[in-house]
Amino acid sequence: MSDSTNGSSWIERLGKVFSDEPESREDLVSILKESRSVGLIDADAMFMIQGVLDVSEARVRDIMIPRPQIEVIDASIPLDQILETMLESSHSRYPVMQDNEIVGILLAKDVLRAVVKGELKAKEDLQRIYREPVFIPESKRLNVLLREFKASRNHLALVVDEYAELAGLVTIEDVLEQIVGDIEDEHDVEETSNIQKRTGTVFAVQAVTPIEEFNQFFDINIETENSETIGGFLAVQLGHVPAVDETFETEQLIFKVLKANERRAELFEVKVIDMEKQSITDDSLDSELNLGPTDAAV
Numbered sequence: 001m002s003d004s005t006n007g008s009s010w011i012e013r014l015g016k017v018f019s020d021e022p023e024s025r026e027d028l029v030s031i032l033k034e035s036r037s038v039g040l041i042d043a044d045a046m047f048m049i050q051g052v053l054d055v056s057e058a059r060v061r062d063i064m065i066p067r068p069q070i071e072v073i074d075a076s077i078p079l080d081q082i083l084e085t086m087l088e089s090s091h092s093r094y095p096v097m098q099d100n101e102i103v104g105i106l107l108a109k110d111v112l113r114a115v116v117k118g119e120l121k122a123k124e125d126l127q128r129i130y131r132e133p134v135f136i137p138e139s140k141r142l143n144v145l146l147r148e149f150k151a152s153r154n155h156l157a158l159v160v161d162e163y164a165e166l167a168g169l170v171t172i173e174d175v176l177e178q179i180v181g182d183i184e185d186e187h188d189v190e191e192t193s194n195i196q197k198r199t200g201t202v203f204a205v206q207a208v209t210p211i212e213e214f215n216q217f218f219d220i221n222i223e224t225e226n227s228e229t230i231g232g233f234l235a236v237q238l239g240h241v242p243a244v245d246e247t248f249e250t251e252q253l254i255f256k257v258l259k260a261n262e263r264r265a266e267l268f269e270v271k272v273i274d275m276e277k278q279s280i281t282d283d284s285l286d287s288e289l290n291l292g293p294t295d296a297a298v
Helices: 002-018 025-037 043-055 079-089 108-116 142-152 172-180 211-218 230-238
Strands: 093-098 101-107 135-137 156-160 166-171 195-199 202-206 247-249 253-260 265-272
Touching (some): 101 108, 142 156, 142 172, 195 211, 230 247
Antiparallel strands (some): 156 166, 195 202, 247 253
């Protein structure tokens, strides 16, 4: 009896060794990485597949725009100020707050339609075009939220904490960016250079900056066979995905991570230790990069 059991167990273990079927998420990721290494899938496909896996586990609190960064319409201000605020910020959706409570959502297209039709003559007219706000807990999984967005054709949800207080907001674009990466629209500021001067010998450097371009700009010689970008180089040096505020120092430069997510770094601050390098302190490079808090564009 025991011999039969042991034999069956041995056969099962042997079958697992020669089986290509993953038995855990870690096995699946390992197979995907191997598939990428042999050219069965490219880097973009691997990035998106990893994003889909992350979305299935991440929660709203991980990606929401926090309350202090939300562009809110104050229902108590005059109509012309409301319209001016919407025109200057150029968002598509705005939570409307009255007496410290969200009373509705204003869609820019609804306001434009009302203006064109001559139906928006007083502030009270806005109330007729408020959309019903959708509230969700910050613990909701992103894959569930994405299904709800698709089913309801709603693109924005307000996030509340365990005390039913407004904690932030999340959009369908925020969820999709977890899969496909940043989605830029016509209102996003276009970066004209991978490397931009901030102050003195401090620079903002995009993680996608090619090593060759980085070396030429800073007049140094970083050598690596495993990475083509400065973000990849730092990930290899650190042994993990760089985290926000993490630092790394070389003989000539100090790196600080300014922007990153769970899968990759996006923006670095680079400070030159050698103050004598004339090639990067020239006045011609005196173009500042605005690194203020992310706008709660919706």
